[in-house]
Amino acid sequence: MRAxxxxxxxxxxFAASVSYDGYKVYKVVPKTEVExxxxxxxxxxxxxxxxxKINKVGNPVVxxxxxxxxxxxxxxxxxxxxxxxxQIENVxxxxxAEREYHRAKQAQKTGLKISFDQYYRHAEINAYLxxxxxxxxxxxxxxxxxxxxxxxxMNLVRISSGPRNPPKPIxxxxxxxxxxxxxxxAVALYIxxxxxxxxxxxxxxxxxxxxxxxxxxxxGYEYSWDEDRMWRKTVSPGTICDGCDPNRNFxxxxxxxxxxxxxxxxxxxxxxxxxxxxxxHLRDYLNKTANIKAYLTLHSYGQYLLYPWGYSDALCDNWxxxxxxxxxxxxxxxxxxxxxxxxxxxxxxxxxxxxxxxxWAMGGAGIDIVYTIELPGGGWYGFxxxxxxxxxxxxxxxxxxxVYADYVAKNR
Ligand code: ARG
Ligand code: ZN
Numbered sequence: 530m531r532a533x534x535x536x537x538x539x540x541x542x543f544a545a546s547v548s549y550d551g552y553k554v555y556k557v558v559p560k561t562e563v564e565x566x567x568x569x570x571x572x573x574x575x576x577x578x579x580x581x582k583i584n585k586v587g588n589p590v591v592x593x594x595x596x597x598x599x600x601x602x603x604x605x606x607x608x609x610x611x612x613x614x615x616q617i618e619n620v621x622x623x624x625x626a627e628r629e630y631h632r633a634k635q636a637q638k639t640g641l642k643i644s645f646d647q648y649y650r651h652a653e654i655n656a657y658l659x660x661x662x663x664x665x666x667x668x669x670x671x672x673x674x675x676x677x678x679x680x681x682x683m684n685l686v687r688i689s690s691g692p693r694n695p696p697k698p699i700x701x702x703x704x705x706x707x708x709x710x711x712x713x714x715a716v717a718l719y720i721x722x723x724x725x726x727x728x729x730x731x732x733x734x735x736x737x738x739x740x741x742x743x744x745x746x747x748x749g750y751e752y753s754w755d756e757d758r759m760w761r762k763t764v765s766p767g768t769i770c771d772g773c774d775p776n777r778n779f780x781x782x783x784x785x786x787x788x789x790x791x792x793x794x795x796x797x798x799x800x801x802x803x804x805x806x807x808x809x810h811l812r813d814y815l816n817k818t819a820n821i822k823a824y825l826t827l828h829s830y831g832q833y834l835l836y837p838w839g840y841s842d843a844l845c846d847n848w849x850x851x852x853x854x855x856x857x858x859x860x861x862x863x864x865x866x867x868x869x870x871x872x873x874x875x876x877x878x879x880x881x882x883x884x885x886x887x888x889w890a891m892g893g894a895g896i897d898i899v900y901t902i903e904l905p906g907g908g909w910y911g912f913x914x915x916x917x918x919x920x921x922x923x924x925x926x927x928x929x930x931x932v933y934a935d936y937v938a939k940n941r
Pocket of ligand 1: 776835838883884
């Protein structure tokens, strides 16, 4: 929808949002290989939105279905005697509840700069970063990363306890490249908050510097608040469908696997590599910044620690190192409350997908400690992890970041 029309609609008081009214979320548990195959066939229908991968027999599969396709969906399952139950009766009510929660929280604003029982809008994220830079000028530097397609200001913070010679190794973290994965920016903010505001963590900034960009796709992120909670891509206009998957847009083996040239696809790679201004900013930033030793990019969901490559089933040269480090990170996270991650190369443990930021960070920018971190989803909610789960996820994940910091300090 064009901006002017949106403004007009907004003035008239219409909400131009995509509605998930009446959409149901089903949980289906395949009990035999035949049932599994049957589900795989159903996955081909665009009426059924599979939120989770079809995995081993016995693993639950979560599917969102529009009102008009529900009878068909239930019938298919009944014919093949596959058991199911309804996890969310009405997805829209869940989303509304999430918005309502944010409004209520805003109304009772506490004196705190930030808390981890709610998700924040892009402007609020920016405000927090600005406030931190003011409050901790010795440790935090706010940097202009560039502007998004819709001219939103993108900022990152550099966190450093001070200069050193030779300069310290840097850990670079980004989040939010996929709009609907809200837990990712939340975890990035938590890392910033803990490194800067919690004196107990001062050792973590002694020997490494941190550069953290919490919101890499702010236009998509805001769109997922206002219009379509399940939006993944950027919002740059197309001919039929808008947006491009920024994590298929990087210029390293671009379009070679797991990406689409059809602009309506969720994994549309763009007209050409680096067609998106946000991916160009990341390319330029990583290229011009010396001493970045680790690149960590936060996504959700699925609990994976993925290292390159994702463009093919080839493994990167130092995959043994990354596998061992990934397992240490997993152990540290698991020690908190039992959450475990699958460690492996993107292609081996998830799927092949070229043009992602991780492959580019290694193959294009020459960084050799590189991971995509797929954070946990909420039981049935997937990308829609309830706000009450933010803090527990942040706390356990932060233990993993301590392991990264320690490793980079000692080994680079
Ligand atoms: N869920 C992420 C995506 O689909 C995984 C990316 C992993 N990295 C890769 N190079 N395939 O974008
Ligand atoms: Zn993602």
